[in-house]
Amino acid sequence: MKRMERDLDSVQAQVVPREEYEQRWTEHDRGMDRVDKRLDRAEAVRLKP
Structure with missing residues (x-):
């Protein structure tokens, strides 16, 4: 039981507020x-005859 509580605590620590999460994703998307x-x-240059 103790171990499960500890796991829950570590999961709680990983939860990110929604705004921050969305901001991270938009930054990630922009990067992608x-x-x-x-x-x-690069593909266009490589495929040029």
Whole structure:
């Protein structure tokens, strides 16, 4: 039982407020968009005959 309580505490510590979570994800998405664009450009250059 003690172990379970400890696990619960550590899970609680990992919970992120929704706003912060969404902000992290939008930042992540923006970063991924940049990567995608870079990849598309690289692909276009590579596929040029």
